[in-house]
Amino acid sequence: MAGSGTAHLRDPGETLLRVEHLVVEFPVGRTGLKVHAVSDVSLDVKEGETLGLVGESGCGKSTTGKAIMQLPRPTVGLGGVRGHRPDALKGEELRRVRTRMKMIFQDPISSLNPRRKVEDIVAEGLRIWKVGSREEQQRKVDEMLLAVGLDPALQRGKRPYQFSGGQCQRISIARAVITDPKLIICDEPVSALDVSVQAQILNLLEEMKARYGLTLIFIAHDLAVVKNVSDRIVVMYLGKICEVGAPDVVYRQPAHPYTAALLAAIPVPDPDARPDERVHLGGEIPSPIAPPSGCRFRTRCPKAQERCAVRGARRSGRSRRASSPRATSRSPPGERLPTRNGQTV
Numbered sequence: 416m417a418g419s420g421t422a423h424l425r426d427p428g429e430t431l432l433r434v435e436h437l438v439v440e441f442p443v444g445r446t447g448l449k450v451h452a453v454s455d456v457s458l459d460v461k462e463g464e465t466l467g468l469v470g471e472s473g474c475g476k477s478t479t480g481k482a483i484m485q486l487p488r489p490t491v492g493l494g495g496v497r498g499h500r501p502d503a504l505k506g507e508e509l510r511r512v513r514t515r516m517k518m519i520f521q522d523p524i525s526s527l528n529p530r531r532k533v534e535d536i537v538a539e540g541l542r543i544w545k546v547g548s549r550e551e552q553q554r555k556v557d558e559m560l561l562a563v564g565l566d567p568a569l570q571r572g573k574r575p576y577q578f579s580g581g582q583c584q585r586i587s588i589a590r591a592v593i594t595d596p597k598l599i600i601c602d603e604p605v606s607a608l609d610v611s612v613q614a615q616i617l618n619l620l621e622e623m624k625a626r627y628g629l630t631l632i633f634i635a636h637d638l639a640v641v642k643n644v645s646d647r648i649v650v651m652y653l654g655k656i657c658e659v660g661a662p663d664v665v666y667r668q669p670a671h672p673y674t675a676a677l678l679a680a681i682p683v684p685d686p687d688a689r690p691d692e693r694v695h696l697g698g699e700i701p702s703p704i705a706p707p708s709g710c711r712f713r714t715r716c717p718k719a720q721e722r723c724a725v726r727g728a729r730r731s732g733r734s735r736r737a738s739s740p741r742a743t744s745r746s747p748p749g750e751r752l753p754t755r756n757g758q759t760v
């Protein structure tokens with residue numbers, strides 16, 4: 416079941432970021448209706464870990480990332496980098512805590528101000544927080560440009576339109592890392608790039624992570640990309656988490672039918688592979704304005720049973736924490752008990 420459990424969360428003392436019961440809803444004009452973009456999502460990330468957040472377009476990946484940054488603040492839910500609770504902060508304090516978390520976006524060119532020079536874009540965080548003298552800031556900018564593979568002497572005076580997409584993503588990474596954040600949320604950082612450049616940027620992110628002691632949340636719709644960079648994977652469907660686990664376990668033995676279908680969608684370079692044997696997703700993603708009752712995946716799940724439609728309704732009277740799924744021998748297939756590495760929630 417695409418669910419609301421917290422059984423997959425680790426001890427709070429072990430994790431850098433912990434998000435519990437995150438809900439983000441957007442009003443639909445004045446109709447009284449709401450887009451249920453993120454519905455009771457709980458996740459955590461250990462220091463130095465890369466968490467891959469994956470799912471089809473519109474499942475709420477970016478909204479989850481932005482809600483962690485409190486941009487905008489979630490409708491309900493708690494979360495924050497260790498020792499800080501952004502949801503409890505306002506104004507100056509909130510802005511300061513946000514410097515510990517940074518976001519890198521999908522479209523590198525439009526995420527950079529076209530009128531500003533690269534040195535000013537990269538130095539922005541230092542200038543806002545008045546970190547160091549002008550000379551120290553300049554030195555730090557040069558160090559960051561070098562670290563992301565750009566020649567400071569040649570590049571610092573140029574503007575974003577004078578760079579390729581891959582180079583712009585390098586500048587975005589330099590801008591994010593310069594203020595010494597703990598956590599970087601990378602929202603589809605390579606989706607807009609050529610395949611050859613994708614590999615370079617993924618390698619760069621790995622290098623920067625090791626060099627600056629970063630923790631990453633890596634958002635992508637492509638399970639193949641996420642597998643290679645993640646220590647743990649969270650699979651989302653229509654605003655909910657379906658499965659959490661170590662990449663090799665999730666890939667080898669997906670516990671949730673949706674994960675199995677996503678894996679089946681990855682092209683296999685084997686002429687003898689028999690596509691008919693793999694699980695394929697039919698139908699469209701339902702509207703997040705009126706998501707299906709019970710398990711949100713049930714309208715497309717090849718293993719759906721009648722009770723998949725009502726289970727959520729039956730649970731709705733219980734407290735959130737108590738609503739973690741309790742699988743039994745009669746549970747539908749996507750609703751197994753959590754396992755040590757791969758879990759449905």
Ligand SMILES: Nc1ncnc2c1ncn2[C@@H]1O[C@H](COP(=O)(O)OP(=O)(O)OP(=O)(O)O)[C@@H](O)[C@H]1O
Pocket residue numbers: 441450451452470471472473474475476477478479636703
């Ligand atoms: N500001 C907003 N106002 C209204 N609806 C929104 C807003 N932002 C996102 N949504 C809706 O919330 C849902 C989740 O959107 P989100 O951008 O988080 O998905 P996503 O998983 O990042 O998709 P993609 O892979 O296409 O980037 C979608 O139905 C989207 O239309």
Ligand code: SF4
Pocket residue numbers: 416417671672673710711712713714716717718719720723747748749750
């Ligand atoms: S079997 Fe039922 S509960 Fe499990 S994923 Fe399919 S629809 Fe959801």
Ligand SMILES: [Mg+2]
Pocket residue numbers: 476477478602
């Ligand atoms: Mg997105």
